[in-house]
Amino acid sequence: MGRHAHASGDELLTDWRTDRLGAARRGDNPLVMAKLNSGYAVFGDTQHLPGYCVLLSDVDNADHLTDLTRTQRADFLADMGLLGEAVFAACNGFDPAFRRLNYEILGNSLHHLHAHIHPRYSWEAREFRDAPVWRYPNEVRFAEEHDVLVSPKAEEYDQLREAIAAELARLA
Template sequence: MAHATDNLIHRRVEMARRGENPYVIRRMPSGWLVIGDVQPLPGYCLLLADPVVGSINALDEAGRIAYSLDVARIGDALLAVTGAERINYETWGNLEPALHTHITPRYADEPPLKRRMAPGRA
C-alpha cells in the first residue's frame, strides 16, 4: 500500500533537490518551478511546494505569503514571455495530495470552445 508521502509530487521534489528532475526551470523561495510533462498549452508549468505539505493551509503565514507570491511572479513572467492574454491558476491536490499549483497561460487565438474549458479537455 502506498503512503501519503509516496506520490508523484514528493518524488519530483526529491528529484529536484538532487538535481535529477529534468523538468525543473528554477528553484523559487517556496518550491520548484517545473515545466509540465505535457503541454496542453505553451508555457504550462507547475509550482511544487518545498517542503512538501498537504495544502496551503498546512503552511504558516510566511509560507503562505511566499507560496502565493511565487505563483503570482510565475504568472507575471509567463505573461511577459508568452504573449498570453491571461494566466489560469489551479491548486487542487485531489489526486496528488501535496501542495502544487498548475499555472497555465491562455491565449487569445485559442479556438472558442477550448477557451471555455480547462486545457486538455477540449
C-alpha cells in the same frame, strides 16, 4: 532539453516523474527552471497550452495551502505570482494569440501542494477557451505531440522554457 536530454526517455520516465519533488531536490528533474523561496518552478512535461508551468512546494507533508504557516503561505502565493509574471512575459513574446493566465491550486490527484499556471490562447477551440483547462480530454492534454521530451516541437518548447527561466532570473 527536449530531444537533447542526456538520460534515455525510459530512465527519465521511471525516475523523476514518479517523485517530482524528490527529483527537483536532487537536481534530477530536467524541467526545473528555478528554486524559489517556497519551492521549485517547473516547466510542465505536457505543453498542450505552451508555457504551462507548476510551482512545487518544498515543504514536506504539505498537502493543502492551509498546511503551511502564514509566512510559508505568503511565500508560496508570492512565488506563484512571480512564476505567473515570468510565464506571462515569455508567452506574450512567444505567441501573439496569448490571452491570459489561469492560476490553480487543486491537489486532487497529486497529494503534495503545488500550483498550476496555465497560459490561455485565442486559438483554443471555443468549447475550451472559456472553460477550465481540465475540460480538455486527456488524449489532447497528454498527447505525445505535447510531451516536452519526445515531441517534434521539443526544441520550440525548450526555447519557451528557457525564456521563462530567464524571466524568473530577471525578476528574482
